[in-house]
Amino acid sequence: MNVLDIIGPVMIGPSSSHTAGACRIGYISRSLLAQEPLEALIDLTGSFAKTYRGHGTDRAIVAGILGMQPDDPRLPNSLEIAREQGLRYQFRTVAMPRVHPNTAVIRLTGQDGTSVEIEAASIGGGNVLVTRLNGMESAFAGQCDTLIIPHRDTPGVIATVSQILSFSGANIGNFKLTRPAKGRLAMMTIELDSAVPQETIHALRALPNVENVVYLHANPEENGHA
Numbered sequence: 001m002n003v004l005d006i007i008g009p010v011m012i013g014p015s016s017s018h019t020a021g022a023c024r025i026g027y028i029s030r031s032l033l034a035q036e037p038l039e040a041l042i043d044l045t046g047s048f049a050k051t052y053r054g055h056g057t058d059r060a061i062v063a064g065i066l067g068m069q070p071d072d073p074r075l076p077n078s079l080e081i082a083r084e085q086g087l088r089y090q091f092r093t094v095a096m097p098r099v100h101p102n103t104a105v106i107r108l109t110g111q112d113g114t115s116v117e118i119e120a121a122s123i124g125g126g127n128v129l130v131t132r133l134n135g136m137e138s139a140f141a142g143q144c145d146t147l148i149i150p151h152r153d154t155p156g157v158i159a160t161v162s163q164i165l166s167f168s169g170a171n172i173g174n175f176k177l178t179r180p181a182k183g184r185l186a187m188m189t190i191e192l193d194s195a196v197p198q199e200t201i202h203a204l205r206a207l208p209n210v211e212n213v214v215y216l217h218a219n220p221e222e223n224g225h226a
Contacts, residue, residue: 018048018055018102019070021122025104026064028130028142029118031216035110040065040089046101048122049093058091061104065089070126099131136178136187144173145195146216149188152209153179160207161188168200185211 030037042061044052052058056076063078066087074081082089096103100121107117119132130138133148140146151157158177165172174191196215204213 018051018057018122019060019075020126021102021124021128022048022057022060022104023064023068023070023075024126024128024142025118025120025122025130026061026106027067027069028064028120028128028216029106029108029116030065030067032118032133032148032214033108033110033114033116034214035112035114037065037087037108038111039109040087041092041107042089043092043094043096043105045094045096045099045103048102048104052091052093061106062087062089065106065108100129103131105132133187133189136180138178138187138189139176140174140189140191140216142216143218144191144193145218147188147190147192147196147204148214148216149190149204150211151186151188151207152211153181153183153186154209157207157209158188161190161204161210164200164203164207165190165192165196168197170194170196170200 040062044057048057059076059078060070062082063072063075066078066082066085068075068078100123102122103119105117105119107115109115117134118130120128120130122128128141130140130142132138149161162172171193172190173193176189177186178189179186195217201213201215204210
């Protein structure tokens with residue numbers, strides 16, 4: 001057990017779930033977009049939807065989208081900062097059955113038209129779980145270096161990815177494959193025990209049938225540089 005699981009994260013309050021976790025969800029969405037966001041549509045459900053203004057969830061999510069961490073002293077002013085920086089955002093409260101009560105769906109659009117959509121829950125103590133990415137099932141927490149690899153479902157792709165990671169010295173801690181239909185677009189989510197060299201990422205991106213490789217670093221300062 002990590003000491004932060006007991007005492008909670010360093011953060012701007014008032015709540016580890018509604019503030020710190022919400023900020024992390026926003027930050028992960030920005031990291032997956034991998035560029036400056038221009039628009040953000042944020043759907044909240046359950047407890048998030050009921051208390052998001054009073055608990056500062058709205059400010060926390062927008063702070064994360066702007067690239068702030070939960071302990072950033074600018075977090076309480078994130079909505080004003082977003083407007084100053086030209087980020088257009090909209091919050092909606094929605095009903096989402098059979099999901100964690102602290103769930104948000106964030107759709108970000110970048111300046112070149114690229115978009116990303118994540119569904120994630122703040123599960124306590126500042127921890128989060130991303131459950132859907134661009135409409136496909138997922139399961140990662142962003143606490144480990146993580147590779148998100150959308151690819152065409154063809155024989156040999158997974159084996160080749162695993163081989164390249166093995167040659168680089170990377171050890172796979174967790175692996176999830178989402179495949180909505182045979183032979184169509186699928187997605188690998190790979191959590192790693194250590195960082196992956198840049199040349200390994202380039203090699204993965206160059207593989208036939210690999211659509212993209214998103215590298216989400218456990219160290220927030222490194223995101224956006226892979």
